[in-house]
Amino acid sequence: MTSIAHLGPLGSYSELAATNYAHWLMANHGAVSNLKPYNTIAKAIQAAATGETDAAVVPIENSIGGSVRDTLDMLWELDTLKIQNNLVIPIHHALLSHATCLRDIQTVYSHPQALTQCQKWLAANLPNAVQIATSSTTEALPRLSNDATSAAISPMWAAKLYNISVLADPINDNPDNATRFWVLGRNQTKQGSHTSLAFRLPDNAPGALLKPLQLFATQGINMSRIESRPTKLALGDYRFFIDIEASLDDPNTQAALQLLRNCTKTLKIFGSYKQIQVQVL
């Protein structure tokens, strides 16, 4: 039995990602999983780090919101987890409600990011509805049963979990909205098409970033993502998180990493991982 930590509550996109990963484990390794929800990303990651669970499935990047900072910061701080797999989940927001038609809706609940991602649809279809922020996309769902004038913007698949009707779907303004998740565990998987790492620079100036980037370019390694995060020590002092399109096993990667140690202050390698193709539920 493989235990998988994820950000709750029931019906969240993180649970959807974890469920897809569990299905993949069953199909490819015959492994049965059980999912364990946590109320913050940090706690889900910590569960995998301490051995309370075998893995954590956590969001790393959304196509609209950008990087998930808690995930990056926790990975740096813990220094014990490896990225084992990468999966992309399309974000399809639906309007869930016990109302029978749109014009009855006076209030719309959702997480601030989901509200932002549906602003054009809301302006066109519910211009007078009051928008109220909640701490997750599914938090308001249990409350809707006694109120046929309210709706929640939630993942489509939460409708059957909470037994609520779908009034409209999809309602996100950008149809290509997607979130990338990482599967984190204590063991390094053998191979992968991508590698993630992070470092600080010796003189704290992003200008010194040129050298590390040149190293990868010289080895013919493409960089698919770069993200800066503060070290939390002082303004202007950063860590850099980089994804490269190469495996750790690759001699070119090994050569680049060898040289990278000389021009970075702290270098952390989060492992090589492959892309899992999921059949989104």
Next chain:
Amino acid sequence: MTSIAHLGPLGSYSELAATNYAHWLMANHGAVSNLKPYNTIAKAIQAAATGETDAAVVPIENSIGGSVRDTLDMLWELDTLKIQNNLVIPIHHALLSHATCLRDIQTVYSHPQALTQCQKWLAANLPNAVQIATSSTTEALPRLSNDATSAAISPMWAAKLYNISVLADPINDNPDNATRFWVLGRNQTKQGSHTSLAFRLPDNAPGALLKPLQLFATQGINMSRIESRPTKLALGDYRFFIDIEASLDDPNTQAALQLLRNCTKTLKIFGSYKQIQVQVL
């Protein structure tokens, strides 16, 4: 009379920054200002863009939380505002309450970022208090008057504005916590020590970032910050925001920007600005 838009409510760090800017305007230009609070960063920036106010003072980066995404995204989208000045405000969280001693406190309210920034202090001093998230650091203050068992983590200077006692100060775990603000306006100021710009890359791959960084290095221009933001079109497609330590008037900067146009897709220059020294209130 110069009107200055900022993120409210009364007593917020943004209001503190705007007040400091108003004092600087008075001391250096003899200009009288009036402050106008808005309930989101986007609305404050829009006020300056449409001419509803003369300027907006908005946060751009915190030493713990990192970049303020709303500010970066709005600057890119509007394309009409210039950065006129830069100011740094130290963040000194205080515990405000009508209680007379710490051991009476059962509940602590604040913005999630402020709660996170005081976790060690809370664990040591109020390990059993329930922490409740609010939408700003001052939102809970009006409610405290009827409740001597609750406290709020707020800016120190909010204590006198709301007439509430300071139970402890400073309580942030990191004493060097600071936020950088930009003054945005429709006119470009004449000179500055720093320049900010943003661009997309022609082939959507951060690997193509090497060329722009080389251009600055060749001209002897140091880069003090780099931040990636999604274009919101698809996963893996980014804009890059860069701060350089050089003025737009500088021939070296002009030479670099000329070449930069050839290796970027959309190049936006947000102007040159200087650092304002503020006497924090």
